[in-house]
Amino acid sequence: EVQLVESGGGLVQPGGSLTLSCAASGFAFQGYAMSWVRQAPGKGLEWVARMGMMDDTTYADSVKGRFTISRDNAKSTVYLQMNELKVEDTAVYYCAKCDVGTLWSCALTEQKEAYRGQGTQVTVSS
Secondary structure, eight states, X not given: OOEEEEEOOEEEOTTOOEEEEEXXXXXXXXXSOEEEEEEOTTSOXXXXXXXXXXXXXXXXXXXXXXEEEEEETTTTEEEEEEOSOOGGGOEEEEEEEOSSSSGGXXXXXXXXXXXXXXXXXXXXXX
């Protein structure tokens, strides 16, 4: 059974930083791409960052240059370092297991609840 547990969310002022973690279990973590998606109040899911099994990455334009995705295969954990946070980054952040090891496969699973964790709230406010 795939299990994904996010942590690290909280309240931060604009311009601040947070690091989210997602501990994975129930599958061969090192063989899959992983992604972070978010859902702001009243909006749909938006993909934020993806990392393939070969450590290739891609970012949404809205976070490029501010967010960094990384992974530790030994710990079966994926991270999202978020810097220069903006009010519009406020959302519930979810990590998601992608369909296979490549970045393109993430779009196949990110919208499916069974492939995501329970989420962690990030609130950016002064």
